[in-house]
Amino acid sequence: MPQIDAGPRPGETTDVLVLSNVVFSWDQRNGFGLSIDEFAVARGEKVLITGSSGSGKSTFLSLVSGIVHPAKGSIEIAGVETAQLRGAASDRFRANHFGIIFQMFNLLPYASICDNVLLPLDFAPDRRHRALARGTIHDEARRLLTRLGLPEEFHGRKAAQLSVGQQQRVAIARALIGNPDIVIADEPTSALDRSRQRGFLTLLFEEVLRANSTLILVSHDETLAADFDRVEPLHTIAQPV
Amino acid sequence: MIVVRLAFQSLHNRWLTALLTVLAIALSVMLFLGVEKVRNGAKTSFANTISGTDLIVGARAGSIQLLLYAVFRIGNATSNITMQSIENIAGREDIDWIVPLSLGDSHRGFRVLGTSKGYFEHYRYRQKQKLEFEAGGPFEDLFDAVIGADVARQLGYGLGDPIVVEHGIGAISGKDHDDLPFQVAGILRKTGTPVDRTVHVSLEAIEAIHVNWRPDARAIVPTLSADRIRRLPLQPKAVTAAMIGVKSKLDTFKVQRFINEYRVEPLSAILPGVALQELWSLIDVAETALSVVSAMVVLTAILGMITMILTTLNERRREMAILRSVGAGPRTIFGLLITEAGLLTSAGTALGAVLLYLVLWAVRGAVDARFGIYLALDPLATWEVITLLAILAAGCLAGMLPALRAYRFSLADGMTVRQ
Numbered sequence: 001m002p003q004i005d006a007g008p009r010p011g012e013t014t015d016v017l018v019l020s021n022v023v024f025s026w027d028q029r030n031g032f033g034l035s036i037d038e039f040a041v042a043r044g045e046k047v048l049i050t051g052s053s054g055s056g057k058s059t060f061l062s063l064v065s066g067i068v069h070p071a072k073g074s075i076e077i078a079g080v081e082t083a084q085l086r087g088a089a090s091d092r093f094r095a096n097h098f099g100i101i102f103q104m105f106n107l108l109p110y111a112s113i114c115d116n117v118l119l120p121l122d123f124a125p126d127r128r129h130r131a132l133a134r135g136t137i138h139d140e141a142r143r144l145l146t147r148l149g150l151p152e153e154f155h156g157r158k159a160a161q162l163s164v165g166q167q168q169r170v171a172i173a174r175a176l177i178g179n180p181d182i183v184i185a186d187e188p189t190s191a192l193d194r195s196r197q198r199g200f201l202t203l204l205f206e207e208v209l210r211a212n213s214t215l216i217l218v219s220h221d222e223t224l225a226a227d228f229d230r231v232e233p234l235h236t237i238a239q240p241v
Numbered sequence: 242m243i244v245v246r247l248a249f250q251s252l253h254n255r256w257l258t259a260l261l262t263v264l265a266i267a268l269s270v271m272l273f274l275g276v277e278k279v280r281n282g283a284k285t286s287f288a289n290t291i292s293g294t295d296l297i298v299g300a301r302a303g304s305i306q307l308l309l310y311a312v313f314r315i316g317n318a319t320s321n322i323t324m325q326s327i328e329n330i331a332g333r334e335d336i337d338w339i340v341p342l343s344l345g346d347s348h349r350g351f352r353v354l355g356t357s358k359g360y361f362e363h364y365r366y367r368q369k370q371k372l373e374f375e376a377g378g379p380f381e382d383l384f385d386a387v388i389g390a391d392v393a394r395q396l397g398y399g400l401g402d403p404i405v406v407e408h409g410i411g412a413i414s415g416k417d418h419d420d421l422p423f424q425v426a427g428i429l430r431k432t433g434t435p436v437d438r439t440v441h442v443s444l445e446a447i448e449a450i451h452v453n454w455r456p457d458a459r460a461i462v463p464t465l466s467a468d469r470i471r472r473l474p475l476q477p478k479a480v481t482a483a484m485i486g487v488k489s490k491l492d493t494f495k496v497q498r499f500i501n502e503y504r505v506e507p508l509s510a511i512l513p514g515v516a517l518q519e520l521w522s523l524i525d526v527a528e529t530a531l532s533v534v535s536a537m538v539v540l541t542a543i544l545g546m547i548t549m550i551l552t553t554l555n556e557r558r559r560e561m562a563i564l565r566s567v568g569a570g571p572r573t574i575f576g577l578l579i580t581e582a583g584l585l586t587s588a589g590t591a592l593g594a595v596l597l598y599l600v601l602w603a604v605r606g607a608v609d610a611r612f613g614i615y616l617a618l619d620p621l622a623t624w625e626v627i628t629l630l631a632i633l634a635a636g637c638l639a640g641m642l643p644a645l646r647a648y649r650f651s652l653a654d655g656m657t658v659r660q
Contacts, residue, residue, distance in 0.1 A: 067565060088570050095568020102566070105559050108247070110254030123568030174567070 433613010582640020
């Protein structure tokens with residue numbers, strides 16, 4: 001078993017994600033699949049992947065985060081080959097290394113804001129360990145939430161009581177607690193109106209930088225490109241098969 | 242245990258449907274256990290219809306037939322026993338007491354039983370409990386009658402009320418002995434046995450009723466007055482059956498053999514306890530049917546729970562995807578749903594058991610008074626605990642269905658969040 005507690009390594013410039021010769025296809029769904037010859041993301045990089053809906057963005061993210069597994073090829077994350085990981089090992093690896101933000105409805109509506117933020121730590125011992133470095137995990141959740149503009153009085157509320165914008169900020173806190181290597185965001189701004197998109201991205205960038213994480217964001221919206229280090233249309237990375 | 246906490250919170254979020262599901266399971270469990278309790282109560286009460294009587298003797302017949310007419314006042318004897326035979330049996334050294342029973346008449350649908358005063362002394366029910374008088378006492382005069390609790394309640398009789406005995410056993414009969422009115426001398430307390438539905442008079446009274454009657458049931462005209470009847474010799478020549486108590490239980494079979502082999506006339510002696518069990522086994526089928534029905538109710542409740550979980554499953558696919566994204570494996574999702582089913586079923590069974598005892602506690606007095614069924618407030622028997630555990634296991638097992646579905650969803654959906 002390789003050492004999986006990679007953690008953030010300041011100053012390191014190696015690639016945190018490397019995909020090579022990956023072939024994947026869904027069993028059902030008309031045999032839709034992707035093949036990726038070579039794709040790498042450096043640690044600390046902020047990458048925007050663009051593509052219209054149905055171009056395979058979700059499949060790409062599922063593949064990267066290990067929710068689905070490739071038939072062939074290699075996926076290396078933080079120096080660990082993950083293409084062969086299955087079952088609990090794969091889930092554990094995802095919990096430890098990825099923070100994931102969806103388009104909307106990121107939260108369990110019946111759990112409190114604080115519990116929603118702490119949720120990944122139950123599955124990710126490495127991240128829990130890092131979160132504990134600065135006090136209790138609750139302290140860390142409160143610190144993150146407050147910095148994201150959600151004052152204490154919100155923390156005990158049920159997620160369903162928040163506005164969409166507030167929920168997306170909670171999603172940032174959940175994705176970043178315990179400093180995962182990679183933050184994956186799937187159209188995180190599309191539920192927000194344009195005036196709030198900018199603010200959301202600014203917050204997200206700040207926190208990714210602070211956590212020394214890497215950001216991979218997929219969106220159909222190419223106008224977001226401005227602040228990213230790199231913009232890659234999906235069709236240049238992956239070919240449908 | 243994150244899974245248990247999440248299952249709790251998720252259920253709490255859907256508290257109304259969860260509550261209704263728990264209630265459905267609770268009610269079905271209560272019904273299931275309740276049916277068993279009532280069944281046992283009825284069985285015990287039935288078995289205790291008559292106790293303290295070692296043998297019942299009557300004309301030769303099957304034991305159930307003899308039991309039916311002598312104890313339950315159902316049907317008729319094929320023939321009588323002569324008083325001579327009764328005296329012969331009573332004369333034996335091993336006989337403690339003998340109470341003759343004479344049946345064949347009725348009062349407004351209730352059977353009239355001619356017997357001796359020993360009846361009130363020796364008839365026992367439910368763990369050797371004696372008959373008690375609600376009012377009055379045993380018959381003293383020739384025309385005194387002692388009525389059971391149901392007779393008094395249904396006909397609204399009180400002490401001193403007149404009673405007209407009908408010949409034969411029809412509820413409506415044109416052949417009333419209306420010139421010979423009896424009066425209520427005693428009212429018995431409720432027993433939950435056929436005694437409640439019986440009008441008791443003395444053996445001599447039975448003779449008196451029939452003084453004016455021929456076997457073809459037509460009155461001789463003119464009829465004799467009550468005063469003249471009192472002066473007649475009214476010793477009965479025959480009775481229908483008799484209850485016997487032996488001095489030593491060890492002699493029971495000896496006496497039974499003596500009666501069964503009695504030469505002068507064909508007689509049968511039965512052990513009431515054994516005959517009661519035989520009779521109860523006849524209604525075993527109904528008993529089983531009742532249990533099957535209540536088991537079905539439990540099954541229905543569990544199906545209801547599965548339906549509830551399955552219908553919420555689609556809207557919870559997002560919840561599953563979120564859990565998957567933070568690192569919960571499909572197994573955790575599976576466990577979450579099994580846990581949910583387990584929580585619902587265990588809450589349901591526990592609540593059902595509590596409800597059962599609350600209801601039992603509340604109604605047992607009324608049920609005893611009204612139906613004569615004694616419902617024991619015992620703790621759960623081993624088999625009942627096993628049944629509850631089986632229901633719990635069935636609930637968890639049934640939870641596999643939505644759990645497997647969610648498992649498949651979470652594998653197929655991947656990162657895609659479906660609405």
